[in-house]
Amino acid sequence: MILYHKNMNQSTKIQLKSESVLLDKNEIARTADLLSDYIQYLNSVAESQKYEAPESSINLPTDNKMLEVIEQVLLKFKNAQLKYVVVVGIGGSNLGTMAVYDAVLKDQNQQTNPLPQILFADTVSAKSLQNLINILLTCSKANEFAINVISKSGGTTETIANFEIIYSALREKFIDIDRRIIVTTEIDSKLWLESTAKKWSTVSLPNIVGGRYSVFSTVGLIPLALAGLNIQELLGGALQMRNACLQSDNQFNPALLSAVVTFLHYKNGVKINNSFFFNPELESLGKWCRQLMGESLGKQFDSVGTEVRAGITPIVSIGSTDLHSMAQLYFGGPKDKLTTIIYHSETESKLTVPNERMLPSLIVGINGKSPAKLMDAIVGGVAEAYKMNGLPYVTLQLPTISAETLGELLQFKMLETMFLAHLMNLNAFDQPNVEDYKSGTKKLLEST
Amino acid sequence: MILYHKNMNQSTKIQLKSESVLLDKNEIARTADLLSDYIQYLNSVAESQKYEAPESSINLPTDNKMLEVIEQVLLKFKNAQLKYVVVVGIGGSNLGTMAVYDAVLKDQNQQTNPLPQILFADTVSAKSLQNLINILLTCSKANEFAINVISKSGGTTETIANFEIIYSALREKFIDIDRRIIVTTEIDSKLWLESTAKKWSTVSLPNIVGGRYSVFSTVGLIPLALAGLNIQELLGGALQMRNACLQSDNQFNPALLSAVVTFLHYKNGVKINNSFFFNPELESLGKWCRQLMGESLGKQFDSVGTEVRAGITPIVSIGSTDLHSMAQLYFGGPKDKLTTIIYHSETESKLTVPNERMLPSLIVGINGKSPAKLMDAIVGGVAEAYKMNGLPYVTLQLPTISAETLGELLQFKMLETMFLAHLMNLNAFDQPNVEDYKSGTKKLLEST
Structure with missing residues (x-):
């Protein structure tokens, strides 16, 4: 089924859509309900300032x-x-x-x-x-x-x-x-x-x-x-997104929707999360996402101290580059990944493929097109391939890449992570196993 | 158990070592035997020129x-x-x-x-x-x-x-x-x-x-x-490594040893392969490794046409940076990763932490040490943490980062991949599913 995030009064710039054969409307509603107390609690945290x-x-x-x-x-x-x-x-x-x-x-x-x-x-x-x-x-x-x-x-x-x-x-x-x-x-x-x-x-x-x-x-x-x-714009985007993600109705809450989708796939054995950025300048955002998910959800013990060795492994892909290295695995390999396609289609460009080409017999359909137009077609083909292979994916459409949309994205991811940790019964805020290598390092530093 | 690659007459510069609770001497020998005909075949390919x-x-x-x-x-x-x-x-x-x-x-x-x-x-x-x-x-x-x-x-x-x-x-x-x-x-x-x-x-x-x-x-x-x-040095390293990896005795063949270790873990559900580089300048090598493993082993069908959706997902980590983002997941999370630590310890450095420090009360044991010395201690602590958590890992020690050792590394990885594909009963050389997105892209290009 296809899920659409209903963006009330266009309160956020980012628009989320998800498509997966795994999803069931009732299961989504039931899972979202599991978070309603937590969302209420987050609202009280926000009110307290x-x-x-x-x-x-x-x-x-x-x-x-x-x-x-x-x-x-x-x-x-x-x-x-x-x-x-x-x-x-x-x-x-x-x-x-x-x-x-x-x-x-x-x-x-x-x-x-x-x-x-x-x-x-x-x-x-x-x-x-x-x-x-x-x-x-x-x-x-x-x-x-x-x-x-x-x-x-x-x-x-x-x-x-x-x-x-x-x-x-x-x-x-x-x-x-x-x-x-x-x-x-x-x-x-x-x-x-x-x-x-x-x-x-x-x-x-x-x-x-x-x-x-x-x-x-x-x-x-x-x-x-x-x-x-302009940090005001960054914080403005963060605030808009925070407010959207503190709503209890999952249809209007993109972080809730995305967390529920991710959790339901996790329960079904989908334990790799692929952030697929089609704007190369977002690669570092991918590295930030990796830490957020890796450290928050990779846990040896759950919230009550039972050993669980839980975790979703975040990976980052950059389009179209990684289509030429990882697409074979993504489309043909194990169905163990939930993919989020994150894309901003650049509207302006002075550069285009000339109509009078040097190599006119090669590649039809590119004459007169800008790099962004070509990327639009590539992203469209990728979404089609995910669908065709029955592979789950989410899309995040960015109307711009700006301080404001970055503020939205970062805030969206942090709230999604808190929701996920709550559903997985994990502490999203500690990182006890980081000490595992530090003691050995300390010993070596002090002995050499 | 710990496996050491026996480097006959120091024929290669790179030295491999592997440690895992999963490994058993007899199983390694049995698995290596499965490749003996293939190695003989590779020798005939090499002789044919x-x-x-x-x-x-x-x-x-x-x-x-x-x-x-x-x-x-x-x-x-x-x-x-x-x-x-x-x-x-x-x-x-x-x-x-x-x-x-x-x-x-x-x-x-x-x-x-x-x-x-x-x-x-x-x-x-x-x-x-x-x-x-x-x-x-x-x-x-x-x-x-x-x-x-x-x-x-x-x-x-x-x-x-x-x-x-x-x-x-x-x-x-x-x-x-x-x-x-x-x-x-x-x-x-x-x-x-x-x-x-x-x-x-x-x-x-x-x-x-x-x-x-x-x-x-x-x-x-x-x-x-x-x-x-100096491409002669690059090719020289490649040739040295090729010759080492065409030996039938697995103790002397690092690619065979590494492929067997990876395959045995794969059979036991370890389906993520983490290349953990501790020299930041090797990040691009990681991207090359990703394509090699992703495209060669991520396959919908096996060699006889049965649908298998096989694959090992390659990920790349950069130390020490990623210890501050992914270590929690690696040490505390699911035991679904086989990690290869790839490291060259720089011996020369003009830079050292001064003995007369500005912040003497913070971090003991770093005075007078070069960045490389600090990294040695970090890598040592990491290996210790893998061992302590019962997590499998391989180390590749590089005596230099040079055209020659890069030649060795690239050749090592390509042969390891061929061996792995053979053990997994996959075609290491095709990438049919890459077409999955290309048809959609073509349609979009020609219609807009």
């Missing part, structure tokens, strides 16, 4: 106090000479920023655009660190850059190591470098204490908001605003 | 005639002014080139290196095409670039469309552009005929060699050689 529940990341889009703090940081750090915003952070501390940056700002930066660029230092790699340092050393004054160290706990090995290396490489040339450091961390973490003691600009985020839910907090907003993003 | 069997990509590393053709192309296209090598191709036509380029050459290019850069045009995207065209328009003469159009069949929509757009954007400024075009395609494809009629430099590859097995043919070697890669 407080940061007490783990779900309270949904209050970030309306947090005016936070915006005032950010305004102060921008006043100090934003200036006409600013060229580089360095984000030193990994996982939940940089993936949301990277997702929005790559989707909305990065292409503009490749042109002769006055916006500052964001440079990321995440994993420990001598090559990329050296490259980043070389770029910063081309600056003539510290005002030309800002370094934002982001670690919620304050104790992330890669982040601290990278910051120490960058700082020591720059301190000689930029003697006033301390003025250009912003530290984002939990209040009273060791990093907070060291940073305030050095009088670096130090900003917090609510302790209860986890890294993978923190893109609308100071974590994401400060570097994005410094790089020129 | 011909391109008749679908497996004959294994003869590319010793094909001197091909090298002579490539030499002619280089004589014509390589020159001191060459800045940009444009690869117009997708899937099997560019993923191998991208894998080697990103791993071995790209970082050098970011510095002030005299090597030419490779620019890729694969999917249809107005933004990236415009960007590529803008870069080429900075050239003052056509000698500063070479455009290599690669399509085995000659009928790839994206490739033909992109080439037409690029050509028409450049022809006015570069009136002698035809001199700078190289077309790589099958002899007698429509593209071959059009290209030779226009007197463009036109090179072939053996018809029997499929796109995903073509990295050591003209497809990969021409752009890589133009960009400055």
